[in-house]
Amino acid sequence: MDLALSEEYQALQAEIRAFIATHGHKSPKVGGGRKRPDQKTLDWQKLLVEHGYAGRTIPQEYGGFGAKPDVMASAVIAGEFGRANVYAGLTNQGISMLVPTLLEVGTDEQKKAYVGPTIRGDIIWCQGYSEPGNGSDLANAQTKAELKDGFWVVNGQKIWTSSAHYADMMFLLCRTEPEKSKHEGLSYLLLSMNSPGLDRRPLKTMTGRSEFNEVFFTDVKVPETQIVLGRGKGWYVANVTLKHERLMIGDAGKMTARLEQLIKLLQKSEIDGVPLIRISEYRDRLLRLQGEVIAWKAHNLRLLTEAAQDVDSGVKRMIVKYGGTMLGFRLSSLAVDALGAAGLPYESAGEDAEDDDATTWNIDYMYDVGLMIGGGSNNIQKNIIGERGLDLPREPKVQGTVAIGRG
Amino acid sequence: MEFGLSLEQRQFDDSLRSFLKDRLPMDRLRALAEPGMGFDPSLWNGLAELGLHGLIVPERFGGAGLGILDAAVAAEALGNAAAPVPFAGSLVMAPLAFIDSATEAQQDEYLPGIASGEIRVAVAFSGFGGQTGTARASLEDGRLSGRITGVMDAASATHFLVYLPDGHAAVVAADATGVSTKVNRSIDRTRPMTDVTFDAAPAERLGAANAPLVAAQTVLDAGRVVLAADTMGAAQHMLDAAVAFAKERVQFGRVIGSFQGVKYMLSDCVTVLEPCRGMVWYAAHAQDAIQDEARLTACHTKAHLAEVARDVARITTEAHGGMGFTDLLGLHYWFKRIMFNRQVLGGPERCREEAAQLQGWTLHA
Numbered sequence: 001m002d003l004a005l006s007e008e009y010q011a012l013q014a015e016i017r018a019f020i021a022t023h024g025h026k027s028p029k030v031g032g033g034r035k036r037p038d039q040k041t042l043d044w045q046k047l048l049v050e051h052g053y054a055g056r057t058i059p060q061e062y063g064g065f066g067a068k069p070d071v072m073a074s075a076v077i078a079g080e081f082g083r084a085n086v087y088a089g090l091t092n093q094g095i096s097m098l099v100p101t102l103l104e105v106g107t108d109e110q111k112k113a114y115v116g117p118t119i120r121g122d123i124i125w126c127q128g129y130s131e132p133g134n135g136s137d138l139a140n141a142q143t144k145a146e147l148k149d150g151f152w153v154v155n156g157q158k159i160w161t162s163s164a165h166y167a168d169m170m171f172l173l174c175r176t177e178p179e180k181s182k183h184e185g186l187s188y189l190l191l192s193m194n195s196p197g198l199d200r201r202p203l204k205t206m207t208g209r210s211e212f213n214e215v216f217f218t219d220v221k222v223p224e225t226q227i228v229l230g231r232g233k234g235w236y237v238a239n240v241t242l243k244h245e246r247l248m249i250g251d252a253g254k255m256t257a258r259l260e261q262l263i264k265l266l267q268k269s270e271i272d273g274v275p276l277i278r279i280s281e282y283r284d285r286l287l288r289l290q291g292e293v294i295a296w297k298a299h300n301l302r303l304l305t306e307a308a309q310d311v312d313s314g315v316k317r318m319i320v321k322y323g324g325t326m327l328g329f330r331l332s333s334l335a336v337d338a339l340g341a342a343g344l345p346y347e348s349a350g351e352d353a354e355d356d357d358a359t360t361w362n363i364d365y366m367y368d369v370g371l372m373i374g375g376g377s378n379n380i381q382k383n384i385i386g387e388r389g390l391d392l393p394r395e396p397k398v399q400g401t402v403a404i405g406r407g
Numbered sequence: 408m409e410f411g412l413s414l415e416q417r418q419f420d421d422s423l424r425s426f427l428k429d430r431l432p433m434d435r436l437r438a439l440a441e442p443g444m445g446f447d448p449s450l451w452n453g454l455a456e457l458g459l460h461g462l463i464v465p466e467r468f469g470g471a472g473l474g475i476l477d478a479a480v481a482a483e484a485l486g487n488a489a490a491p492v493p494f495a496g497s498l499v500m501a502p503l504a505f506i507d508s509a510t511e512a513q514q515d516e517y518l519p520g521i522a523s524g525e526i527r528v529a530v531a532f533s534g535f536g537g538q539t540g541t542a543r544a545s546l547e548d549g550r551l552s553g554r555i556t557g558v559m560d561a562a563s564a565t566h567f568l569v570y571l572p573d574g575h576a577a578v579v580a581a582d583a584t585g586v587s588t589k590v591n592r593s594i595d596r597t598r599p600m601t602d603v604t605f606d607a608a609p610a611e612r613l614g615a616a617n618a619p620l621v622a623a624q625t626v627l628d629a630g631r632v633v634l635a636a637d638t639m640g641a642a643q644h645m646l647d648a649a650v651a652f653a654k655e656r657v658q659f660g661r662v663i664g665s666f667q668g669v670k671y672m673l674s675d676c677v678t679v680l681e682p683c684r685g686m687v688w689y690a691a692h693a694q695d696a697i698q699d700e701a702r703l704t705a706c707h708t709k710a711h712l713a714e715v716a717r718d719v720a721r722i723t724t725e726a727h728g729g730m731g732f733t734d735l736l737g738l739h740y741w742f743k744r745i746m747f748n749r750q751v752l753g754g755p756e757r758c759r760e761e762a763a764q765l766q767g768w769t770l771h772a
């Protein structure tokens with residue numbers, strides 16, 4: 001047990017602190033991420049990539065910084081930016097999911113074309129997986145693509161597609177081999193959101209904003225070479241992507257920050273002149289959550305150590321999305337209760353509005369429910385924990401299906 | 408940065424676990440549970456060979472000079488086996504008290520005996536232990552008077568170390584005049600509770616406590632972390648048993664673990680329990696090395712483990728069906744071990760309230 005950083009990482013820490021001291025004033029406001037990055041954010045992102053604080057492990061030939069993979073370095077970087085409350089760089093589905101996927105299974109041309117612009121924030125991606133009839137059962141996707149004269153011709157519909165309203169590109173899971181089995185009939189295509197025949201319609205969510213969309217395809221033409229890994233390999237590629245999505249959701253640094261905001265809220269919020277933190281019922285709920293957050297922070301340190309040692313964390317990793325989203329919801333639940341009646345009028349004024357704290361809690365409270373559904377629902381996570389983590393037997397199969405699901 | 412157990416700690420854990428597996432099969436556990444005295448001389452002596460007694464006693468007194476993290480590793484293994492061993496009191500809190508607060512002469516007198524297993528000191532708090540029951544004691548002219556109920560790890564004690572309300576501690580021989588004890592078998596048949604009355608019993612104050620209240624809290628916190636580790640081990644045992652059962656038991660022509668209802672019960676357990684292990688390590692390490700987080704993490708860890716383990720104990724018993732409710736399976740020993748750990752040295756409500764005080768969140772803070 002040694003929680004101190006080695007000299008190497010202390011040096012990195014010092015380097016980051018110096019960077020923040022010099023450049024920190026150029027940082028955009030922390031948070032956001034629902035909109036297309038503005039110029040200020042893009043300039044900042046570029047600076048981060050140049051210094052290796054974003055796209056750190058991406059090879060230089062693809063526009064990255066070219067450092068060797070090192071989770072500890074990533075943790076030090078995240079920690080320092082978090083502590084200084086400075087924007088740590090873009091996080092979006094392109095950067096977190098598509099880029100690692102392409103690096104793993106893309107062609108050299110695909111990597112050259114997309115990796116650099118994506119990590120710089122010039123290309124924004126969306127994930128075209130779910131369909132109205134096929135969410136958890138992702139492998140059953142029915143959106144069709146047929147090869148004609150050097151183009152994939154796509155027809156069908158995707159839904160709940162986050163960021164599609166401002167995205168430039170989509171990574172699409174579609175059926176190209178209808179005669180083959182469910183899992184072997186899929187392919188993974190990369191296409192422009194400006195393709196003729198593609199129609200995106202923002203879909204309003206319970207938060208009052210339109211965070212995701214419906215996307216319709218009518219004879220949308222995609223050049224033949226825009227396939228990743230080849231025909232019928234879509235399910236494999238989609239799973240490479242999902243592996244990275246799971247790692248994206250459920251992060252202890254964010255929980256700690258939210259807990260700190262929650263403490264402030266309970267100190268500030270009053271009933272009959274008494275701050276809620278002095279009222280034992282509220283205080284005890286806060287304390288329970290503080291205990292939970294301490295546990296998850298320690299758990300994170302454990303995962304980080306194992307990742308640095310190249311140990312497969314198995315079930316310890318599988319519980320993160322389910323446990324993390326549940327705790328997130330309990331945190332925002334207490335916040336909503338602490339706002340109480342006075343918090344009810346705070347409703348989002350739409351995706352472009354600058355939200356105040358009360359509105360943000362109200363939205364988080366709802367968005368946390370969305371996080372339990374998106375990225376593989378919590379039930380699907382429980383299937384995974386039970387079947388892959390605890391090695392419990394699977395549900396008996398209905399002919400031709402696998403019940404474990406996406407995620 | 409390396410957050411995990413060292414190779415030595417893992418080896419120690421392995422050898423302790425295989426020893427306990429060997430020496431404490433279910434029928435032996437049952438036999439010891441009948442008198443319920445929480446002590447078995449042969450088990451105790453066997454553990455000496457593994458170095459359990461001197462774990463945190465400094466090397467110059469014949470111990471291994473290790474820390475609370477090592478003690479937590481041992482406690483998890485003991486809880487996992489539901490071992491009737493007075494570990495938290497006699498092998499962690501007591502030696503820690505002597506290391507922190509005793510004069511050299513007192514250390515010479517007690518620590519070697521603790522490390523060899525001949526001296527077993529039960530630790531009792533009057534004033535700030537956080538337990539229900541009676542807890543009052545006073546020391547005047549070397550004479551200890553008072554009454555403390557529900558002292559753990561005391562049935563086989565050779566001495567009592569009694570914390571007074573001012574944080575000073577006094578040591579008294581269990582067979583001294585004026586000491587009378589009543590050992591009560593508890594719900595947890597692996598550990599009894601002792602009521603002790605002192606009537607002007609000859610006692611000696613630990614003479615080197617600089618900041619007695621702080622020192623007393625340190626001992627209490629170490630005890631709380633070690634009990635939380637014990638709970639971790641017990642809850643893990645119950646979960647492992649339920650998972651194994653769910654893979655064997657057949658109903659409706661299917662193994663019950665293939666029903667999502669059952670699967671989700673167990674997935675829920677692992678999701679809440681697994682982060683607790685890191686929490687226990689962190690809190691234990693904080694006792695050894697992160698002074699300003701030591702108190703807060705001890706309070707929270709004691710409380711959080713109690714809450715999580717209550718759910719795990721309930722759900723895993725349920726997952727066993729009628730068998731889980733029988734005495735036959737013996738699962739209840741762990742269920743009750745978790746009950747015991749929850750209540751002694753402060754239940755979760757009390758521990759969280761202390762955490763609140765530490766952060767200035769209470770009215771009287």
Ligand SMILES: Cc1cc2nc3c(=O)[nH]c(=O)nc-3n(C[C@H](O)[C@H](O)[C@H](O)COP(=O)(O)OP(=O)(O)OC[C@H]3O[C@@H](n4cnc5c(N)ncnc54)[C@H](O)[C@@H]3O)c2cc1C
Nearest residue numbers: 127128129130135136160161162370373374375377379403
């Ligand atoms: C905020 C948000 C953002 C999203 N972003 C995207 C995106 O960018 N791209 C994209 O492609 N999709 C996205 N989605 C869609 C998301 O992936 C799906 O909603 C999700 O996979 C669930 O599918 P479904 O909605 O069809 O629900 P269903 O699969 O119909 O599930 C309904 C209920 O049944 C349960 N259920 C289903 N199958 C099982 C099973 N085998 N065992 C137990 N329970 C089961 C589910 O847990 C759920 O509670 C997003 C969703 C949300 C909420």
